[in-house]
Amino acid sequence: MLKIKDLYASVEGMEILKGINLEVKPGEVHAIMGPNGSGKSTLANVLAGKEDYEITNGEVVFEGEDLLEKSPEERAKEGIFLSFQYPVEIPGVPMVNFLKTSVNEHRKHKGLKELTAGEFLKLMREKMDLVDMHTKLTNRMVNEGFSGGEKKKNEIFQMALLEPKLAILDETDSGLDIDALKTVANGVNALKSPERSTIVVTHYQRLLDYIVPDFVHILYQGKIVKTAGKELAFQLEEKGYDWIKSENGN
């Protein structure tokens, strides 16, 4: 599904990703962990098509096609979904408008008929139940005045609406209370299928109790320095990152 080969990315001349290699097969769940500032969000953003980053080397193949030459909107419509670490507030853009436009852009891309307002509202209500989303939020402007947890929930709600092939969840668990964490995890698991894959960026082992990873990677200083099974997350929880840092010459 996704193949990242020797990927280098920099911003304003500063190299942040320094040779990432990662393969995600259909149905797999990959967790990416690593200290602050190691490049996890950068990797997620580069995959989603953020233009601030310059790709200086490497390639990314998604579903057999070169991903890096596509626009963010093309990537989204072809099935990549990024749950943002810091979802942005967009005053003046009503949630419902935004969601309906987004869903219909996806449908058009798939050659499906656009949903009418009524049909969309029905779909929306269904997905709202799934992630316990409240109309007091969907009646507002995109993320405007949402609490930290509400923003994260809104990301998962959008994911549920768009049903991506590859979901990249960038610290979707931070800022969530225990109940919300479960709801979010349920939302993710409800989408689980042999065709869909997930990349979970997290700092805490806790989320991985609910979304069980097939692989755990440690990203450190722009490189994946260790890959193992889910037990690696427990190890990190216990020992922190010092041993990783010293193994890598710091």
Add this chain to the structure above:
Amino acid sequence: MSVLVDKADLSLKYTAHYNEVKDELFANSSDILNAQRKKAFQNFVLQGIPTRKNENYKYTNLNPAFVPDFKFIHTREEKKADMGEVFRCDVPQLNTNLALVFNGWFYKNETEKGDLPEGVILDSLDSISKERPELLEKYASLANVEEDPMVALNTAFAKDGFFLYVPKNVVVESPIQIINLLQDEKDTFSTQRNFILVEDGAKVQVLLCDHTLNLNQYLNNSVTEIFAGNNAEVEFYTLQNQHNKATNINSVFIDQQRDSRVTTHTASLHGGLIRNNLQFALNGENAEAHMFGMSFMDKKQHVDNFTQVIHAAPHCESNQIYKNVLDEKSTGAFAGRIHVVRDAQKTNAFQRNNNLLLTDEATMQTKPQLIIDADDVKCSHGATVGQIDEEALFYLRARGIQEDKARLMMMNAFAHEVVKEIKLEPLRDRIDELVDKRLKGEVARCHDCAYQCDC
């Protein structure tokens, strides 16, 4: 003709014209209008066409707009447009009482009578000032010819415009819509003088739509005086939609008495050069003034909103939000003056101006000015000039929304804060639609109008 004409020469052209047509100006006009003419003219002679040295016109060079050899229409002409057709140009589902001002002259809607309540007068200023002079006692009392040469020139040339009277405690349910059309075979200078008198406890909504119907050059110099009595409620909407060769100098003066509430919306959708002077005088306690403005400019269009709020009585509130979207090489200006006089305690005055520049070549000047002579007041102002939020744009795109569509959503969102304040729902929907079209680069024109022009 070169635009570098000597300023004195340019003003002289207009003073010479006045002297030439003086007899025609005085002939057939009411005493009320004529009584102001001479003094107004003298004041224009003293001041001349404003240059940027004039502090109030610092950001707008009006001179080039006065260069063409305009035709003036000082005597009522036979209607040339088919009124029936023109009156179809309405706001859908907005059941309005329609009237037309054509090159500055008022024409009644003969085809539809409308449903104005008993006692309400919507008519020509020319005829009412002759037939009911007692209703025009306050004529020219707000529009000060000593302070603005454009007001002086308007008063000197004033022959007609619309007159609206809403008697005490009368509530006009359907909005009143006035369509201002500019159309002539020649480049035309139009002078329009309007007068609105809303007595104590009365209530009315007025919508003005400015259009140009062909590609000639136009200069429209209009002055509107609005009097809102005790507890009166007025909503005054102006929709400016003229072509790139049109100059619109639009001065509105409002007097508010105790407990009155006046809201103005100025939507500048299209126009070569637009200058809006808006002056509020809050003369009675507890009066409330709301001013909203939005503009969407491109090419080399220019918009300049100059607002003045005089808090002359205690316990009043004024509130201003102006938003501009400037594309290509367009330019904009906003200058907002708030003056709280000595005894106007407990004043609440708020002002904000936000601007979105879509290119590096578009420019915006913004200048608040607070003059506060009372000590117990709350005053705040703020201004921003910025570009489209790239983070937000990426967010929308990351959800599959095409870049151009995402930009459009962001621009609509920017304007939304002002659009949402429009209380007339059908008008709000209509403006939403016009704004959307304008932002898409489609000409946002009243598409029901039989008069299409592709300028």
